[in-house]
Amino acid sequence: MIVVNKMQNILLIDDDEDLCELLDEYLSSEGFKVTSVHDGETAIARAAEGGWDAVILDVMLPGANGFDVLKRIKPDLGAPVLMLTARGEDTDTVLGLELGADDYVAKPCSPRVLVARLRALLRRRQHEPGAALRVGDLSLDEGSRQVEVGDQTVSLTGAEFNLLRLLVRHAGEVVSRDLLAEEGLGRPLGAYDRRIETHMAQIRRKLGASPDGSPRIQTVRGSGYQYVRRG
Structure with missing residues (x-):
């Protein structure tokens, strides 16, 4: 036990x-x-x-x-x-x-x-030590588990926060669906499992578009997802 x-x-x-x-x-x-x-x-x-x-x-x-x-x-x-x-x-x-x-x-x-x-x-x-992660106008504090876009606080579920944190940590890189499931949700994907897609839709909706109107998170078909780093 x-x-x-x-x-x-x-x-x-x-x-x-x-x-x-x-x-x-x-x-x-x-x-x-x-x-x-x-x-x-x-x-x-x-x-x-x-x-x-x-x-x-x-x-x-x-x-x-x-x-x-x-x-x-x-x-x-x-x-x-x-x-x-x-x-x-x-x-x-x-x-x-x-x-x-x-x-x-x-x-x-x-x-x-x-x-x-x-x-x-x-x-x-559990809260993790460390400074806030920043990509463009998005700030993600791993200790307080708080996310801000500009001066607005964004309310995320625990699963949504974990997935976004993985993407932001690897901003500009493609993160596979399998890695997102295992590290973000704590278990592997099953056959026809749509949990990642469901969570990503919610995260995108809550974060909104980038200041220039383009998507913050891109789907890379057959590979995974990428939080876009600009500039």
Whole structure:
């Protein structure tokens, strides 16, 4: 068993009380402190209390569904969200990522897999030392995980930040989809996996175009993506 140095607070949102009890027992044995809620409105209220290191959120909930909950809590949460989706429901996965989820696990899943994904998310969220990275009018602070374009702060999900950081670190170079998935999302791509494309669309939308109107991030067909360095 891997023991974390600090007990991390997990908000578990799922209407299946038996599953919550099972996951609570397993996560607690792995060093996490779990709070379970079973409906959307209660989840929104508990999330607003703050102090969470991560949220595990099921799509199917009574009251407000998982997507409604995600839209309500994500802007002020300050923690990664791991969504639980029905196996084979790609539309749920894509919508969750577009709304700001940081990763997903298809149900039914083993507690061991869930903990592994959760740990990977938390590792990627740890602040890293170092000065801000700057390319043109974009500034990316690895310590505070803050991104600014000009004088405007850009709100990114954890996954979006990790992907953009890789591109900015290698500005002017092509970064492969496989590398983006493994280092930015913490796991390799599967067959017909569109997570990278989904995240890139969101990043582009949030950053907007360069001052001269050209794209900041270019798709290099068959290779990957490049954050364009100008001047």
